[in-house]
Each structure stands twice: as structure tokens, then as C-alpha cells.
Amino acid sequence: MPSFNKEDKIRHTKGSEYIVKAVPNEDHRLESSNEPFYAYKEVDSEKVWYRAAKEMEDGRFTLVS
Numbered sequence: 001m002p003s004f005n006k007e008d009k010i011r012h013t014k015g016s017e018y019i020v021k022a023v024p025n026e027d028h029r030l031e032s033s034n035e036p037f038y039a040y041k042e043v044d045s046e047k048v049w050y051r052a053a054k055e056m057e058d059g060r061f062t063l064v065s
Helices: none
Strands: 009-012 017-022 037-042 048-052 061-063
Antiparallel strands (some): 009 017, 009 061, 017 037, 037 048
């Protein structure tokens, strides 16, 4: 089960904040590694990032309450 849910607001350890747009599942995989991924959007821009689930869940991102 993913650590974050769709539309959760998260913060990177460097301080930037993002909104989760997609959570890992068996149908969506990174092409380069075949790993499940998260898609997340910067709060103050339209830039979307994709990161392997294991990297998102290793402590560098935290849920913003």
C-alpha cells in the first residue's frame, strides 16, 4: 500500500512542496527500471515529476498536515 495518497500535500527534505497526482500500482511502471512510481506536481507551478515509489517512501518526503 502506498505511503501517500492522491492529492496529498508532501514536502521534500529540501523544503519544496508538492501535490501527489498518481500513486504506485501494477499498471503504471517507470520505463527505465520497471518500478512502480509516484507522479507529483510542484505546488507553485505546473511542473510534474515522476519518482520510483521506493525513493518517495525512503524518508526524503513527508506528509504536510
